[in-house]
Amino acid sequence: MSFESQEKSLRELCESLLRDGKVKSVAGFGPQSPDTGLSPPLIAKTAGNAKRLSWNSRCVPSIARYLIGRDGPAAIAAKPCDARAVASLVTERQLERKDVFIIGMECAGMTDGSGAPLRACAECGTRRAPVCDAEITGAPETARGTRDAAEDFSPERFRREMDKCILCFSCRQACYGCYCETCFMDRGVPSWQSARPDVGAKMTYHLGRAMHLAGRCVECGACENVCASGVDARYLIRAATVFVEEEYGFRAGMDAQTPSALLTFKSDDPETGFWKDGKHD
Numbered sequence: 580m581s582f583e584s585q586e587k588s589l590r591e592l593c594e595s596l597l598r599d600g601k602v603k604s605v606a607g608f609g610p611q612s613p614d615t616g617l618s619p620p621l622i623a624k625t626a627g628n629a630k631r632l633s634w635n636s637r638c639v640p641s642i643a644r645y646l647i648g649r650d651g652p653a654a655i656a657a658k659p660c661d662a663r664a665v666a667s668l669v670t671e672r673q674l675e676r677k678d679v680f681i682i683g684m685e686c687a688g689m690t691d692g693s694g695a696p697l698r699a700c701a702e703c704g705t706r707r708a709p710v711c712d713a714e715i716t717g718a719p720e721t722a723r724g725t726r727d728a729a730e731d732f733s734p735e736r737f738r739r740e741m742d743k744c745i746l747c748f749s750c751r752q753a754c755y756g757c758y759c760e761t762c763f764m765d766r767g768v769p770s771w772q773s774a775r776p777d778v779g780a781k782m783t784y785h786l787g788r789a790m791h792l793a794g795r796c797v798e799c800g801a802c803e804n805v806c807a808s809g810v811d812a813r814y815l816i817r818a819a820t821v822f823v824e825e826e827y828g829f830r831a832g833m834d835a836q837t838p839s840a841l842l843t844f845k846s847d848d849p850e851t852g853f854w855k856d857g858k859h860d
């Protein structure tokens with residue numbers, strides 16, 4: 580069992596999907612860059628191009644967002660976290676389920692340039708896509724941890740992470756869930772952003788983003804993987820993810836039917852507030 584055998588099966592399947600006209604394109608990963616070793620996103624539109632699709636431990640980027648606005652049915656070579664992102668985009672009506680053919684790639688976890696597991700992957704407990712139309716198994720065996728809980732949340736830790744941030748917005752650009760045409764941070768009226776990237780602007784951005792991603796994060800780690808400043812960009816969002824799962828029993832992208840906790844209201848919804856023990860300061 581290996582990445583190579585999964586890659587071979589992936590190429591064969593995508594070639595036939597494109598050749599038979601079942602999809603107009605396939606979103607996946609291209610050959611590894613000789614400079615960075617990363618496999619960048621690749622959109623294959625012909626059977627010939629499908630031969631360039633790659634599958635290895637450096638297929639790091641989150642690619643579900645590349646399906647939004649695509650013409651006609653499209654397939655995606657989806658890591659489990661990508662499949663969860665697609666399912667979320669379906670429940671948020673950004674994609675039609677019938678227009679996406681999800682190829683679930685069993686995932687052994689992605690690595691950094693030195694071969695070490697990426698942090699989100701080391702914590703990830705999802706090896707197989709919870710939603711898919713075809714599945715390519717055979718990922719190499721890897722040891723996995725459990726999902727990090729939110730107990731390490733503290734104002735001091737938050738401040739430390741904020742100090743490292745240079746407010747470049749790369750984490751937003753990398754995230755499947757940040758697809759607003761104009762982010763609240765870029766709006767002129769009202770303006771949420773101060774002229775300087777000071778701690779107030781950073782807190783506004785990260786708290787705003789955490790609220791918008793509450794219960795929508797698929798735990799892919801794309802935000803922290805792109806951060807050049809080493810900010811744990813999942814930090815606050817992870818706390819919100821654990822909160823939503825504990826309070827509302829919802830985990831994003833585990834099926835393509837259940838709308839996210841943010842999109843639903845029930846009269847018996849718990850109203851505990853984020854700090855369940857009542858401490859607000």
Ligand code: SF4
Pocket residue numbers: 658659660661686687688689699700701703704705706798799800
């Ligand atoms: S977060 Fe999980 S599913 Fe996504 S690449 Fe890492 S190990 Fe695979």
Ligand code: SF4
Pocket residue numbers: 743744745746747748749750751802805806807808809810812
């Ligand atoms: S957390 Fe990192 S990627 Fe996100 S805005 Fe700050 S510096 Fe940029």
Ligand code: SF4
Pocket residue numbers: 641753754755756792795796797798799800801802803812813816
């Ligand atoms: S917030 Fe980060 S970990 Fe969560 S879905 Fe977005 S990029 Fe992935």
